[in-house]
Amino acid sequence: MSEPVTPPAYTRPAAPRRPARAARLGVPPFDPEESPLARTRRARRTNRELALIHPDAHCELDFTTPLELLVATVLSAQTTDKTVNKVTPTLFARYPDAAAYAGADRAELEEILKPTGFFRAKANSVLGLGQALVERFDGEVPARLEDLVTLPGVGRKTANVVLGNAFGVPGLTVDTHFGRLVRRFGWTGEEDPVKVETEIAELIPKKEWTIFSHRVIFHGRRVCHAKKPACGACGLASWCPSYGIGPVDPQVAEKLVKTPAASDTE
């Protein structure tokens, strides 16, 4: 039997010696003059680097069925995936199917959901989800975006998470990390998540959408933070027009990087 091949460890490319022009001048990194071809090339190069930096990128919510993922994703609003993963074992055992959610005792459901915050609204969504699935979809989670977004508490982001991770249908998950990072990469100047999704869909091959979303979200959670991005410890530094908006000193930046265990998976 042949020996298992260990992939070579990721080596971070050397960071630029000074911040990119956009960061130096404080101008937005999106350049409307950049040609679509140049932007597409940059995007695909960045995606390849992200794949090397985060080879373990994946959905950080625990689930075994489309229904479990749908419920977990609804619960993940305004809280961390880790918090959701703490309550879902009890929840999934107590409510194994859509009919169980539809007939749930509200007080009992709220008690289980309490640690995730906004538990009354979330209990409403989960009850409504169960009822809608039973009434309109025979208790099954539909595998089409246009059906998923008709369910209570389900928007395009949640629908794309479910499609991509439970049904293998490619989807871009435009959450807060995703939007922030693609704007920092200078791939879009849009703030509206639907417009962001449309623009990024033009840059990244469709079959990569789901895994690409995980890579970007991993990078946002671990390296390119909202307040203090770890530019000096970032493997994308050579390609990112926003390099320099966070500390570029490698020692300072390294301390800002969150390990998978410490990342808040929000």
Ligand code: SF4
């Ligand atoms: S950490 Fe800095 S260099 Fe890396 S992606 Fe974010 S803004 Fe760009």
